[in-house]
Amino acid sequence: MASINDxxxxxxxxxxxxxxxRRVNAFTSANPNAQVIKLGIGDVTEPLPLACRQAMAxxxxxxxxxxxxxGYGPEQGYAWLREKIAQHDFQARGCEVSAEEIFISDGSKCxxxxxxxxxxxxxxxxxxxxxxPVYVDTNVMAGHTGDANEKGEYGGLVYLPIxxxxxFTAAIPSQKVDLIYLCFPNNPTGATATKAYLKEWVDxxxxxxxxxxxxxxxxxxxxxxxLPHSIYEIEGARNCAIEFRSFSKNAGFTGTRCxxxxxxxxxxxKAADGSDVELWKLWNRRQSTKFNGVSYIIQRGAEAVYSPKxxxxxxxxxxxxxxxxxxxxxxxxxxxxxxxxxxxxPYVWVKTPDGLSSWDFFDKLLHTVNVxxxxxxxxxxxxxxxxxxxxxxxxxxxxxxMERITSTLKLG
Amino acid sequence: MASINDxxxxxxxxxxxxxxxRRVNAFTSANPNAQVIKLGIGDVTEPLPLACRQAMAxxxxxxxxxxxxxGYGPEQGYAWLREKIAQHDFQARGCEVSAEEIFISDGSKCxxxxxxxxxxxxxxxxxxxxxxPVYVDTNVMAGHTGDANEKGEYGGLVYLPIxxxxxFTAAIPSQKVDLIYLCFPNNPTGATATKAYLKEWVDxxxxxxxxxxxxxxxxxxxxxxxLPHSIYEIEGARNCAIEFRSFSKNAGFTGTRCxxxxxxxxxxxKAADGSDVELWKLWNRRQSTKFNGVSYIIQRGAEAVYSPKxxxxxxxxxxxxxxxxxxxxxxxxxxxxxxxxxxxxPYVWVKTPDGLSSWDFFDKLLHTVNVxxxxxxxxxxxxxxxxxxxxxxxxxxxxxxMERITSTLKLG
Numbered sequence: 001m002a003s004i005n006d007x008x009x010x011x012x013x014x015x016x017x018x019x020x021x022r023r024v025n026a027f028t029s030a031n032p033n034a035q036v037i038k039l040g041i042g043d044v045t046e047p048l049p050l051a052c053r054q055a056m057a058x059x060x061x062x063x064x065x066x067x068x069x070x071g072y073g074p075e076q077g078y079a080w081l082r083e084k085i086a087q088h089d090f091q092a093r094g095c096e097v098s099a100e101e102i103f104i105s106d107g108s109k110c111x112x113x114x115x116x117x118x119x120x121x122x123x124x125x126x127x128x129x130x131x132x133p134v135y136v137d138t139n140v141m142a143g144h145t146g147d148a149n150e151k152g153e154y155g156g157l158v159y160l161p162i163x164x165x166x167x168f169t170a171a172i173p174s175q176k177v178d179l180i181y182l183c184f185p186n187n188p189t190g191a192t193a194t195k196a197y198l199k200e201w202v203d204x205x206x207x208x209x210x211x212x213x214x215x216x217x218x219x220x221x222x223x224x225x226x227l228p229h230s231i232y233e234i235e236g237a238r239n240c241a242i243e244f245r246s247f248s249k250n251a252g253f254t255g256t257r258c259x260x261x262x263x264x265x266x267x268x269x270k271a272a273d274g275s276d277v278e279l280w281k282l283w284n285r286r287q288s289t290k291f292n293g294v295s296y297i298i299q300r301g302a303e304a305v306y307s308p309k310x311x312x313x314x315x316x317x318x319x320x321x322x323x324x325x326x327x328x329x330x331x332x333x334x335x336x337x338x339x340x341x342x343x344x345x346p347y348v349w350v351k352t353p354d355g356l357s358s359w360d361f362f363d364k365l366l367h368t369v370n371v372x373x374x375x376x377x378x379x380x381x382x383x384x385x386x387x388x389x390x391x392x393x394x395x396x397x398x399x400x401x402m403e404r405i406t407s408t409l410k411l412g
Numbered sequence: 413m414a415s416i417n418d419x420x421x422x423x424x425x426x427x428x429x430x431x432x433x434r435r436v437n438a439f440t441s442a443n444p445n446a447q448v449i450k451l452g453i454g455d456v457t458e459p460l461p462l463a464c465r466q467a468m469a470x471x472x473x474x475x476x477x478x479x480x481x482x483g484y485g486p487e488q489g490y491a492w493l494r495e496k497i498a499q500h501d502f503q504a505r506g507c508e509v510s511a512e513e514i515f516i517s518d519g520s521k522c523x524x525x526x527x528x529x530x531x532x533x534x535x536x537x538x539x540x541x542x543x544x545p546v547y548v549d550t551n552v553m554a555g556h557t558g559d560a561n562e563k564g565e566y567g568g569l570v571y572l573p574i575x576x577x578x579x580f581t582a583a584i585p586s587q588k589v590d591l592i593y594l595c596f597p598n599n600p601t602g603a604t605a606t607k608a609y610l611k612e613w614v615d616x617x618x619x620x621x622x623x624x625x626x627x628x629x630x631x632x633x634x635x636x637x638x639l640p641h642s643i644y645e646i647e648g649a650r651n652c653a654i655e656f657r658s659f660s661k662n663a664g665f666t667g668t669r670c671x672x673x674x675x676x677x678x679x680x681x682k683a684a685d686g687s688d689v690e691l692w693k694l695w696n697r698r699q700s701t702k703f704n705g706v707s708y709i710i711q712r713g714a715e716a717v718y719s720p721k722x723x724x725x726x727x728x729x730x731x732x733x734x735x736x737x738x739x740x741x742x743x744x745x746x747x748x749x750x751x752x753x754x755x756x757x758p759y760v761w762v763k764t765p766d767g768l769s770s771w772d773f774f775d776k777l778l779h780t781v782n783v784x785x786x787x788x789x790x791x792x793x794x795x796x797x798x799x800x801x802x803x804x805x806x807x808x809x810x811x812x813x814m815e816r817i818t819s820t821l822k823l824g
Binding site for chain 2: 254
């Protein structure tokens, strides 16, 4: 008899975004004329940069001629893309990251889940609360947790609460943890990390032999020049951190699919016999065996992000979404809500008014003003009483949504 | 201290194709003027069908207009693609497979590895020998095996030998196995399966509650109308089989990346408490959590495979490679080699002459006539003494390689 991975049965009913989609679909089926504005899932809305489109169109032409046709590419990604990333995103910021340490993939969501493949079963794992749900769910699936309690917290995970009280920066744990997920600029709270704060984490990790999974998918939204874009701006991070990056939120690749993960060759973890094993070698083996690289066409599109025109077009996109975020913050604050984030990040994190639960506020916004956000409790127990509004939409929709909320919705 | 997945340390030195690449690179570095012809890795060489290129170019235009821009798509793939696949590849052949049962992915290699995520640790796993190495290596990584012996066989796996003696069709095992990998048309041997033979496997699986992983990546090469293209042509397969399909080898998508996996909703396996759990639900959860769908642009390219023009262009590609296979078979046979496969498959499986080992024959071909093939022993211990020649190359290269082998190489 074939048997299943029973850990899947520990997962709670629905991954957050499918549940949101379910409620929105139910509402729009019942109210077909409602003009629903979606500021929920962090999905971009504006056209792909022209430079990327032109590069992909040319790549399609390459595929039409056997002289320039591309079959299987390197599982790790093409050298021309890895080199541009290393140069532009790291070396230009003073980070020692080589092209060989960059692995191109089809998404950071995939990579943050798949990275667990190369780690053992007995690591103690820390996540912030609230947190991007994929970090937790993939650990549940891998059998790294016990069952969930009534608040949705899984046994065996170390939760580091973040809230207005600690300015959305988790305290360094007093206990020993082996794997730590950090995300800055933060999803969902929009909080950022200073170099001094990241240095505390790097020092902790070096002292304990821990590995930090640093999710920097939103680094392009950093406008404050004092904030680090990469954890490798912190001394010692090459010996304790893996970084995840994406083209989804800078160049609008959510539907185009390209991302990358940095695994420094200096990074090791322990084998059962106590020896130190290079994580680069394990991840390289994992990717070579279970992945076949990203489409040549898409990699050419990602490469164009680093062209002068691509850079200008990406900056324009970022500025556009950040202006949306500013409008959201100011309008909601003027309406009397407590708002956080949204300055160096595309997410505004709102305290729900009137003591409403996150899902009650979700339903109220959906049913009263037809605006979709994301319930904070969907990101973890400590997100209860908060709500995420995304700046990813057209200016018109953002303004209309804010107008509806501030004028129609009775708050406070 | 963070610890690694020690199972990775059981893996043998190199995945087959990187090892081939290493030897070829060493040879070409030492012999920069050698005109090496690669008939090794099963990688297509001819341009992408025009219909696919046109559809992708149009999709790029869609991405340039916010009205038609696509952000995150369904993790399972777009309905318009899943419906065409269900209709064309299954329903038109009398197979009861619905669009909802089809999961679009970026590769069959990925899917055949990832599928293990949803199964438990205590399944007994059977593979043929020789076999596509990814099936074995992903089981090693997942901790389903013991160490390898000196022949490269991993403890805990059930190996089903295939060779000329049993006409490259594995005997149905006498013992009970829970998960079985079958690949037809076969990689590496080029062998095919009759409906009667697959029926034996389906009956075995139904009797034992086993699940068959059916890899049909090469089904497009079937020209014999009596041979099944899908395991769902066999009665009962919906209750015991998952099928893997790819656009890599029919439409030349090895560098473009699109594939799909069929998980019937009627398929179950056992939870620890003895209950039956729908595998569709687990795979859907796995893909929703650890995958973000295939690029919209690429899915539009795959959709075009099902247009009348796309179908004609794919048929032309297949006929081209099959003619290459015919030339390889006939020339090698005329040169006195024992050849198998290559009729309903793009691979010709050759018995090495003069009792040479597979790698010795590899080195002899590379160094003497500068032709690259794949050592049979790289696919498993029982592949020793065999050699795979791929039909994926230009006519000119195939003819030149055969000319060199038959005229220059001293055989027998």
